[in-house]
Amino acid sequence: MDTQAEPVRYVAKNMRLDLRLIAEMIQPGTRVLDIGSGDGTLIDHLYRTKGCDARGIEIDMAEVTRSVVHGLPVMQGDADSDLAQYPDGAFDYVVLSRTLQAVERPREVLAQMLRIGTRALVSFPNFGHWLVRWQLLWSGRMPMTSVWARPWHETPNIHPCTIRDFFVLCAEEGYVVEKWLAVDEEGRGTPRRRSAALANLLGEQALFQLRRG
Amino acid sequence: MDTAQPEILHQHVTFDDGLMLECGQALASLTVAYRTYGALNAEKTNAILICHALTGDQYVAETHPVTGKGGWWDLVVGPGLPVDTDRFFVICTNVLGGCMGSTGPRSPKDAGAGLWGTDFPPVTIKDMVNAQKRLIDRLGIARLFAVVGGSMGGMQVLQWAACYPDMVFAAVPIATAAYHSAQNIAFNEVGRQSIFSDPDYAAGRYWEHDQIPARGLAVARMVAHITYLSEEALTRKFGRRVRGAQGIGGFAEIFEVESYLRHQGSTFVRRFDANSYLTITRATDYFDLAEEHGGDLKAAFKGTRTRFCLISFSSDWLYPTAESRDVARALNGAAANVSFVEIASDKGHDAFLLDEPDFHRALAGFLAGCAEHAGLP
Numbered sequence: 001m002d003t004q005a006e007p008v009r010y011v012a013k014n015m016r017l018d019l020r021l022i023a024e025m026i027q028p029g030t031r032v033l034d035i036g037s038g039d040g041t042l043i044d045h046l047y048r049t050k051g052c053d054a055r056g057i058e059i060d061m062a063e064v065t066r067s068v069v070h071g072l073p074v075m076q077g078d079a080d081s082d083l084a085q086y087p088d089g090a091f092d093y094v095v096l097s098r099t100l101q102a103v104e105r106p107r108e109v110l111a112q113m114l115r116i117g118t119r120a121l122v123s124f125p126n127f128g129h130w131l132v133r134w135q136l137l138w139s140g141r142m143p144m145t146s147v148w149a150r151p152w153h154e155t156p157n158i159h160p161c162t163i164r165d166f167f168v169l170c171a172e173e174g175y176v177v178e179k180w181l182a183v184d185e186e187g188r189g190t191p192r193r194r195s196a197a198l199a200n201l202l203g204e205q206a207l208f209q210l211r212r213g
Numbered sequence: 214m215d216t217a218q219p220e221i222l223h224q225h226v227t228f229d230d231g232l233m234l235e236c237g238q239a240l241a242s243l244t245v246a247y248r249t250y251g252a253l254n255a256e257k258t259n260a261i262l263i264c265h266a267l268t269g270d271q272y273v274a275e276t277h278p279v280t281g282k283g284g285w286w287d288l289v290v291g292p293g294l295p296v297d298t299d300r301f302f303v304i305c306t307n308v309l310g311g312c313m314g315s316t317g318p319r320s321p322k323d324a325g326a327g328l329w330g331t332d333f334p335p336v337t338i339k340d341m342v343n344a345q346k347r348l349i350d351r352l353g354i355a356r357l358f359a360v361v362g363g364s365m366g367g368m369q370v371l372q373w374a375a376c377y378p379d380m381v382f383a384a385v386p387i388a389t390a391a392y393h394s395a396q397n398i399a400f401n402e403v404g405r406q407s408i409f410s411d412p413d414y415a416a417g418r419y420w421e422h423d424q425i426p427a428r429g430l431a432v433a434r435m436v437a438h439i440t441y442l443s444e445e446a447l448t449r450k451f452g453r454r455v456r457g458a459q460g461i462g463g464f465a466e467i468f469e470v471e472s473y474l475r476h477q478g479s480t481f482v483r484r485f486d487a488n489s490y491l492t493i494t495r496a497t498d499y500f501d502l503a504e505e506h507g508g509d510l511k512a513a514f515k516g517t518r519t520r521f522c523l524i525s526f527s528s529d530w531l532y533p534t535a536e537s538r539d540v541a542r543a544l545n546g547a548a549a550n551v552s553f554v555e556i557a558s559d560k561g562h563d564a565f566l567l568d569e570p571d572f573h574r575a576l577a578g579f580l581a582g583c584a585e586h587a588g589l590p
Contacts, residue, residue: 068579
């Protein structure tokens, strides 16, 4: 899924699109936990440009080592099992970027995020995108797109969902969707604040800002 | 026959008001032997305290006065190294109870009353930290930039962070745990019983007979040394290779691993005091940071502003990664700033002393990041 070259640090325009959009939503000087922080690009950016107290959890030890080598506060851990230890309200924002679809219990992870943080920022690839729908309909096989780039037996994405699915889950759990947007990979044709149905068809990825209801 | 270590004058400071110990006894006088490297800046904000492990000492990064070998952390502490002495002022003390100049079983008890020996009171990791704190206060350092240590040194790091959070900007507990496990206590007990069973131990007053319990102390070291390695490391280094004579024979040295362990044992007794070994192993056994907080480790770190970096090694079975993870989780519970990384290594517990580039890069990176947050140049 993430095949781009190593991002240049500290330069926002080289950041993955969803991370750039997430960074724009975060207020300066806040406490942020990034779950699945990867190489630490987002927390580095938040610290350097917004003075945030930004920390990370990452499951991949090589990424953790890389982050710590760069002086970033990242711990090896797992979204499914390592959120329960944090006290209530420890963060202003808890970020889960392109990881929701890969966790074992997404519902529980979201609940933990909104327990330990005031707001949750969640980005995920949209399985409702028209190309995904078309491929399944036309070929009868699991879709393979630039976003869903690995075969079904290789993918870590065990819980794909669509934008509409996510709205339904938020309603069921009583979460308030404060902001949401859907974009394609290059950030074009942002159908911001248009109908969810259209976004679900045209958006390759989605970003939600939630708070407890 | 092995005899007592040579007497060496170690750099030290003596506190005539002594030290109150956790056991309730007071030491009338406290001597802390130490070494420093690099220069303390004018603001006294660039000091790093290194805490040594069970059989380490203050000679971190220089030729050891007894063995003539290089410092035990020559790969980590020095100019341009992860703990960069061009940038930081590095301090290392010999622990309380040790045998390299700090007050311990080999120290004079009172004027004219001989040595402490087995009368030396039981000390704890907290007592060791309190002794170190006396030196740090004497040096006029209000806040240590970092406290760094592995194994028993890591216990001291955790104890520092728990007892004196405002004096510790950054803490790096390496290959350690918040309490000594039953398995670790068990191995320590084998070592202690080995010393006790040596006739030359002479009920702990061996120096009065100009002898040391060399056999017992060597066996203690051999057992402990196995726990510092891993099966992979032993296999890689020795396998089943034999020395010289072939075929089935008696109990002379046959396998290479045997001669390696015997060498480790025999060199150790020349530099370490048996009563110190007993005292310090006991201190590690007592260690349980959560105990005074009703078993709740996160309470030990409540409200801490210290930045932590926990480092473990994948093949360490003495202080396994799970025990570092428990500390990391407790720190999360206290909403502390935590980095935690497990370094892939087949070298066992000893990996923290050896050439592990990922470990060294992580340590250097963490300290550099903290220096930026601390506003150090």
